[in-house]
Amino acid sequence: MAILEVTDLKKSFGKTKVLKGISLSLEEGQVMSIIGSSGSGKTTLLRCINFLETADSGRIMVDGDVIFDGEDKTKHKAKETREKQLKIGLVFQQFNLFPQYNVLDNVTLAVKLKAKERADYKQNKKQILKEIDDKALKLLSDMGLGDKVDSYPCQLSGGQQQRVSIARAMALEPKILFFDEPTSALDPELTGEILKVIRELAEKNMTMVIVTHEMNFAREVSDYIVFMDDGVIAEEGRAEDVINNPKTERLQAFLSKISD
Amino acid sequence: MFWTVTSSLLEGFGKTFEIFALTLIFSLPLGLIMSFGSMSKFSPVKYLTKLIVWVIRGTPLMLQLIVIFYGPGLIGTWAAGFTADNALTQWLCSFGWFNGIIDWMATWESFDRFTAVIVSFVINYSCYFSEIYRGGIESIPKGQYEAGQVLGMTKTQTFFKVVLLQVIKRIIPPMSNEIITLVKDTSLARTISVYEIIWSGQLFIKSDGLLWPLLYTGIFYLVFNGLLTILFGKLEKKLDYFKS
Ligand SMILES: Nc1ncnc2c1ncn2[C@@H]1O[C@H](COP(=O)(O)OP(=O)(O)OP(=O)(O)O)[C@@H](O)[C@H]1O
Numbered sequence: 290m291a292i293l294e295v296t297d298l299k300k301s302f303g304k305t306k307v308l309k310g311i312s313l314s315l316e317e318g319q320v321m322s323i324i325g326s327s328g329s330g331k332t333t334l335l336r337c338i339n340f341l342e343t344a345d346s347g348r349i350m351v352d353g354d355v356i357f358d359g360e361d362k363t364k365h366k367a368k369e370t371r372e373k374q375l376k377i378g379l380v381f382q383q384f385n386l387f388p389q390y391n392v393l394d395n396v397t398l399a400v401k402l403k404a405k406e407r408a409d410y411k412q413n414k415k416q417i418l419k420e421i422d423d424k425a426l427k428l429l430s431d432m433g434l435g436d437k438v439d440s441y442p443c444q445l446s447g448g449q450q451q452r453v454s455i456a457r458a459m460a461l462e463p464k465i466l467f468f469d470e471p472t473s474a475l476d477p478e479l480t481g482e483i484l485k486v487i488r489e490l491a492e493k494n495m496t497m498v499i500v501t502h503e504m505n506f507a508r509e510v511s512d513y514i515v516f517m518d519d520g521v522i523a524e525e526g527r528a529e530d531v532i533n534n535p536k537t538e539r540l541q542a543f544l545s546k547i548s549d
Numbered sequence: 550m551f552w553t554v555t556s557s558l559l560e561g562f563g564k565t566f567e568i569f570a571l572t573l574i575f576s577l578p579l580g581l582i583m584s585f586g587s588m589s590k591f592s593p594v595k596y597l598t599k600l601i602v603w604v605i606r607g608t609p610l611m612l613q614l615i616v617i618f619y620g621p622g623l624i625g626t627w628a629a630g631f632t633a634d635n636a637l638t639q640w641l642c643s644f645g646w647f648n649g650i651i652d653w654m655a656t657w658e659s660f661d662r663f664t665a666v667i668v669s670f671v672i673n674y675s676c677y678f679s680e681i682y683r684g685g686i687e688s689i690p691k692g693q694y695e696a697g698q699v700l701g702m703t704k705t706q707t708f709f710k711v712v713l714l715q716v717i718k719r720i721i722p723p724m725s726n727e728i729i730t731l732v733k734d735t736s737l738a739r740t741i742s743v744y745e746i747i748w749s750g751q752l753f754i755k756s757d758g759l760l761w762p763l764l765y766t767g768i769f770y771l772v773f774n775g776l777l778t779i780l781f782g783k784l785e786k787k788l789d790y791f792k793s
């Protein structure tokens with residue numbers, strides 16, 4: 290069964306139809322890349338799935354649970370939405386780290402706040418917090434940031450900041466991790482380190498959806514590629530097929546424009 | 550003589566400091582609540598707050614002081630002597646609630662002088678602070694709230710754990726300006742005869758024909774504001790460790 294299933298998702302901003310019926314599905318442990326020209330709706334799709342925007346209609350299922358249903362007009366409690374939110378993680382293009390916290394606290398803040406809801410929090414507080422720290426330290430050292438845990442975001446390079454933000458998302462153990470152009474705010478020589486981290490996550494069978502303009506990376510790391518154009522999925526398929534043998538004219542045009 | 554003057558001025562400065570401290574204690578949190586009001590999605594609250602801020606910032610504090618001090622007493626006297634002597638008031642008096650309001654207003658009395666000062670200063674400074682807070686809160690990038698949300702934090706958690714300190718860092722410079730102005734504004738209290746330091750200094754003109762004690766009060770303001778400047782400088786330094 291698919292871990293992510295989006296059915297006929299639609300979203301307009303005022304009169305502009307941005308998503309015109311998007312359907313896609315992804316198996317656990319697979320990596321999907323979303324490509325497409327600027328303004329085709331990639332960010333909007335990710336934001337709708339991550340509750341940063343509310344879609345107008347359609348359905349989103351994650352891990353067997355309906356997290357969004359356009360038919361369901363009842364108001365959901367904020368707490369319910371938060372629970373669903375925690376099943377998925379999002380890495381922003383602009384990192385959005387918390388500037389006043391050091392690297393370790395950036396990674397553990399949300400996890401610690403969530404731990405407060407545990408029934409045994411009061412009794413085992415020390416131990417729970419220590420476990421959270423240890424796990425975060427492990428994550429950070431896996432990402433090559435072992436010596437940066439006490440630094441503040443402003444003391445880090447863009448690539449390091451983005452790695453921290455990936456660690457921060459991973460610390461909540463999401464079922465699926467979404468990336469919105471994780472390298473496009475970085476200098477070209479820094480993109481490699483982020484792509485390496487994502488590649489390593491893929492090797493650990495992390496389920497990921499990546500919006501990217503890096504075609505070579507998309508082909509190499511992803512199992513499946515979706516090409517979005519003007520609010521619809523214009524073409525999709527296995528990574529090599531889509532990049533090497535584009536069938537639609539629109540994708541052919543897009544790929545040749547990109548490789549220029 | 551110098552010591553007599555100094556101790557007398559110190560006493561006056563005590564009152565000055567009391568006005569300063571009480572105003573801050575009440576208006577710092579009240580200003581935050583008002584800033585939420587002015588950013589409210591519920592438009593009656595939003596526009597009511599904006600109206601209050603406009604009126605308070607658009608009129609002199611001295612006038613507000615006088616209105617707050619004399620207003621309630623005047624209204625009380627008026628309501629106590631109220632008689633329905635024309636068609637409109639007679640018609641209004643046929644409603645129970647109207648009589649209720651008049652009876653209630655008839656119980657209004659003037660605040661004592663000091664309370665009137667604190668009430669008007671708190672209202673005035675809450676409005677100024679609320680605008681500073683609003684500016685600070687609105688200047689925090691949307692991405693900070695979105696990051697909080699995506700990480701499953703509640704709105705309250707995001708505000709207090711993520712946004713607030715960044716806001717504080719940004720508003721320290723305008724806040725310190727406003728707070729130093731407050732120190733000087735306390736002298737307005739003498740308009741309604743609250744014996745703060747200027748008043749103490751002025752007394753020596755009448756009693757001993759001395760002008761220098763009044764000028765000497767300036768030293769008190771300078772020293773106090775100097776201390777505040779150092780304090781704010783320290784605070785700014787303390788938050789220098791991060792950039793936002
Ligand atoms: N909040 C919004 N209000 C109005 N229009 C919006 C909003 N967000 C996005 N849009 C519009 O929706 C369209 C799709 O935007 P989106 O950001 O999803 O594109 P994208 O595929 O991510 O592009 P890019 O590659 O440049 O990031 C654009 O035309 C954009 O102007």
Ligand SMILES: [Mg+2]
Binds near residue numbers: 331332333469
């Ligand atoms: Mg985008």
